[in-house]
Amino acid sequence: MQELEQWKEQASHLLNVANDYLREVPPNQLYAAAAIAVFTTLLLLLRFLKRTKSNTIVLTGLSGSGKTVIFYQLRDGSTHQGTVTSMEPNEDTFVLHGETTKKGKIKPVHIVDVPGHSRLRPKLDEYLPQAAGIVFVVDALDFLPNCRAASEYLYDLLTKGSVVRKKIPLLILCNKTDKVTAHTKEFIRKQIEKEIEKLRASRSAVSDADVTNEFTLGVPGEPFSFTQCSNTVTTADASGLTGEISQLEEFIRAHVKP
Numbered sequence: 001m002q003e004l005e006q007w008k009e010q011a012s013h014l015l016n017v018a019n020d021y022l023r024e025v026p027p028n029q030l031y032a033a034a035a036i037a038v039f040t041t042l043l044l045l046l047r048f049l050k051r052t053k054s055n056t057i058v059l060t061g062l063s064g065s066g067k068t069v070i071f072y073q074l075r076d077g078s079t080h081q082g083t084v085t086s087m088e089p090n091e092d093t094f095v096l097h098g099e100t101t102k103k104g105k106i107k108p109v110h111i112v113d114v115p116g117h118s119r120l121r122p123k124l125d126e127y128l129p130q131a132a133g134i135v136f137v138v139d140a141l142d143f144l145p146n147c148r149a150a151s152e153y154l155y156d157l158l159t160k161g162s163v164v165r166k167k168i169p170l171l172i173l174c175n176k177t178d179k180v181t182a183h184t185k186e187f188i189r190k191q192i193e194k195e196i197e198k199l200r201a202s203r204s205a206v207s208d209a210d211v212t213n214e215f216t217l218g219v220p221g222e223p224f225s226f227t228q229c230s231n232t233v234t235t236a237d238a239s240g241l242t243g244e245i246s247q248l249e250e251f252i253r254a255h256v257k258p
């Protein structure tokens with residue numbers, strides 16, 4: 001009990017001392033001190049925000065579309081043909097190979113290659129919330145037989161809560177354009193839009209209990225087009241095999257700022 005009293009006395013004494021001191025300090029100095037305190041907090045906050053800005057790019061798409069080849073092309077400038085399997089997600093943080101000769105500050109990019117196996121798709125939910133951009137790789141050579149599956153996968157991506165709410169930009173990367181028989185990106189975009197249009201009709205007909213998509217796509221009563229998405233969806237060409245990936249590098253740089 002006595003100790004408590006002593007504590008109280010000491011505390012009130014300290015308060016008095018502080019009060020007297022504050023009264024002695026000219027108000028201008030007080031304002032200046034307060035301004036400095038506010039300013040430094042803002043600076044710290046800004047640095048914190050900058051540091052938490054994501055540099056993650058998620059590379060995904062059906063199996064066989066060329067994700068692994070593109071991953072190594074981005075990192076090493078070569079394909080590492082035949083030395084890798086597609087069963088595990090490849091993940092690394094690095095300076096893009098195409099930028100290694102550039103001068104100045106270059107921000108490393110965190111690239112995750114998430115395979116299209118349905119058993120690995122839960123991995124996506126782990127990486128998507130922190131993604132600065134999504135690259136959806138499509139096999140432009142063997143496109144038609146895979147169009148439906150690719151569209152279904154894309155539909156699932158573009159209706160995921162984490163993707164829609166954060167408006168994560170998505171690039172449809174038409175790969176294998178080194179072959180003359182590859183379909184054009186315009187054709188691929190149109191075909192996927194048509195396929196999503198069909199999916200939209202069938203999926204909205206499913207009873208509510210079966211619907212797992214958190215958002216719906218498109219505008220009711222209008223044919224589906226990617227321009228209706230809240231996410232920006234763009235298309236680009238690439239050939240992972242020959243290293244033609246400049247459009248992909250541009251997309252990455254546009255969304256992972258140095």
Ligand SMILES: Nc1nc2c(ncn2[C@@H]2O[C@H](COP(=O)(O)OP(=O)(O)O)[C@@H](O)[C@H]2O)c(=O)[nH]1
Pocket residue numbers: 061062063064065066067068069070086175176177178179238239240241242
């Ligand atoms: N012609 C051609 N073949 C490619 C290209 N990119 C990948 N491939 C081939 O497509 C197959 C699948 O590639 P991979 O990177 O393992 O696909 P993933 O399953 O999406 O990781 C391999 O046989 C590659 O050699 C490309 O740009 N052009």
Ligand SMILES: [Mg+2]
Pocket residue numbers: 067068069085086087115
């Ligand atoms: Mg792979």
